[in-house]
Amino acid sequence: MTTPNDSVIHDIGFRHYDGPRLGRGWAFRSLLLETLRGAFGLGRPAKVKIMPWVLIGLFAVPAIVIVAVVILTGSDELPLSYTQYPIAMSLLVSLFLAGRAPYAVSRDLRDGIMPLYLSRPITRQDYVYAKLLGLAIAVWIFIATPVTVLFIGALLAKFPVKDQVLGWLGGIVMAAVLALLITSIALALASFTKRRGLGVAAVLATLVLLNGFTSVLVSVVGMQANETTASYFAVLDPYLLVDGLCAAWLGVAPQNGFAEPDGAIGALFFTAVLVAVVAGTVGILLRRFKKVGGV
């Protein structure tokens, strides 16, 4: 036996904990909340906060300008609808996600934190779902903020309240769909590298290239061949996919006219692609984390 080193450990008595242990559900919630806080740099040093908040600011500026213009000119319509705005500003959404997705998973992989999570009352699947939902909620808040700025502007401009509330609710719901779709894609990509820089580059390149490539493709096909064929190519890009879904589900005008699905079959096809991509990327994530943690 050994004598305690009193210069380091003072004998102040160890208090035992006999309060409640809230178990798996609480642990899941805590991990989700931690991911959400981390996405906005809360509880992190100042330099981690810079990027997300600069992007939140940049993302809101066009909305504020639109609102100012609408109020000053007395226009009777928003130039960009609640569902069109996030699609038109897709580059900023991609930038935000490219920074946050690797932050959510690459750090845990690089710093080897998985064994600590696995020795607590959660499962590997819980970890994946908590990370995915936490980050998707962060992206949803990011997208919903300027959409809400537009909504407040529309109310200030005294647009018909009922139409605006319905339009805003549609925008918020579609923001959630978009957030879930692009977050699952980005996390699946980011989970394959411990290096954050690489993860950022991979996510950004994938989202931006897909968007650019698909936009050109549907425009060319739409003008050269026919618009129905063009609309099916739109599912190649997550943003145009959601743009099409807005048109199919809510009956609103899409940001990119070529992305409008062709009738009921088109709507079904877009929906099926959405479900398949989310299920597929979540499957990849679950597989990826099956082996992590040295077990």
Add this chain to the structure above:
Amino acid sequence: MTTIATSALTRTFGPVTAVSNLTVDLPTGVVGLVGANGAGKSTLIKMLLGLIPPSSGTAAILGFDCLTDGLKIREVVGYMPESECLPLDVSATEFLVHMARMSGLPASSARERAADTLRHVGLYEERYRPIGGYSTGMKQRVKLAQALVHDPKLVFLDEPTNGLDPAGRDDMLGLIARVSSDFGISVVVTSHLLGELERISDHIVVIDGGVLQRSTSTAEATQLSGTLLVEVTDQADVVMARLRDGGAAVAAGRTPGSFAVELADESVPATVVAIVAELGLGLVRLQRRRHQLSEIFETSGVTS
């Protein structure tokens, strides 16, 4: 009191048998788990945490079945991995609060216990700085703290002294001894340094190649042995020859003046003294020897 009981516990990975037919009961207090790299220590710990199912056999921790009650076990057990496992860009306080919540503690208790536990492992003002700036010793303390923050009944410490300097090693061993004696938390600690385990363990388990070699209390392992260590100022060879003539088993020691005599009966020390006095030599040492833990290794054929 038994904290862990395994019965014919076996785990294979394809053709490799990591743990083979292990039946052992571990008592409360500090249990040292000894084995070379690849001996199956980590596989055993992971099975006990309920993270990997055994291929066959059963194990119970604190009355919970490892196969079915993994979540329940992990609520009341702490684990300090051997590997680096700390996020570098958050403070120790922030990290510990999060880990306490992950163990199921409500937010207010988590904050309270995080501060308490960090103080107990000896982290004060620095706990508000990001972990990335900590020394190895401080990081090891944070690793220990995250295993204790939810007040577990039992902690697994995997090579807790790895990478520490001698002073840091002593501090860490002192802390581990306190975890058991003052905090009342049972400890299972692995190390390949036997001297460390000898200092702090109440019970030693030796495994090699996944097979149990020995499970014994430290007191039993280091009990008095039947050997007398003798050191004289000169002419050790003459003394040894005389003793051999008298029928005693004698073995030369490491230094020229020392040797060991088997304690066949109680008269041996007197005989040694008589011979030394007769030759007019100085007697430097006459000592009954204790077993060293390393002898467990010699008898079980494990190399450290």
